[in-house]
Amino acid sequence: MKLYELHEKKGLQLLIALLCGVVFGFLLQKGGVTDYDVIIGQLLLRDFTVLKVMMSAVIVGSLGVYAMKSAGLVHLHPKPGSFGSSAVGGLIFGFGFAILGYCPGTVAGAVGSGAVDALLGGVTGILIGSGLFAAMYPRLRAGILQKGDFGTRTIPQALGINDWLVVIPGCILIAVLLVILENAGL
């Protein structure tokens, strides 16, 4: 079966997604990032587990995904953005991140690990917040969400250079940052 044929099979896609989710949740829990203390520890700059997990995922993921893109096996799916959407929304998200102590993925993992605050507070709150946004969306879409729009551009596209000129130095820079963190005993 060709890959694009696989992408068309809806039932099979749902099953593969479920299995990928199980692996994702297993990894998040083993990494400790479904734990409130670990996430708040990161935001208080005491425990750098969250950053270590994310940064190593970016290095490994980025090298593989861009290699497969070069081989014509996959397409990128960069999200559209603007300063009004990505930066302002990002700061609101960050506020919620510190108050809740989980994010939308880790909150599901925290519920799976038995965290009652993640279920009663976190999941309920995220559902309410998403609904509120949907209600306000028509007004926001015409206004702030468009401010400073830069579309679905990737950094290599924005700079107008070859992908690998960003991917390789970018991954090296992240690796150096991780080594510095480790050497600093963080």
Add this chain to the structure above:
Amino acid sequence: MEWLELGRWSPYAVGAGIGVLSWITFLLLDKPIGCSTAFARTSGMIEKLFKGNRVSEKPYYREFVPEIDWEWMLVAGVFAGAFLSSILSGTFHISMEHAVWTEYFGHTPVLRLIFALAGGVAMGFGSRWAGGCTSGHGISGTLQWALSSWIAALCFFAGGIATAMLVFGVVAGGGIP
């Protein structure tokens, strides 16, 4: 198979595993890993239970149809995977006690629930405003070197660190922790 029963794995091994998982979702699903859209769809599905099909006519739900899609299954899988992992390591326990919370706020479960709910509302709202969360922007978007995702991810942490320092340092404690 003792490694499956360990309480914690190296964060680098876990990160590398998530990176490889990204290869798989790009290859087999033609999708980057993400979580927050599933909450938006669920919110729409719940609203539909009360208000009927006209909910689907809302501009937001025309773009993000309230239905069970691949990402919804992924989030369901995250719940199951974390449950499996915590059962295997014996760390599963039903509780809302957290060491850092208790350190600053003492035994205040009701306050913790109010925080979780309020933080959840801000997070749900902010993730839809930014068009993604720590998974969709923070991992999948940054690994694609998307401009929107790097800006969003930096703001997630800038906002998160500032708020945490304020809440735990200034309000609950004394001075910056």
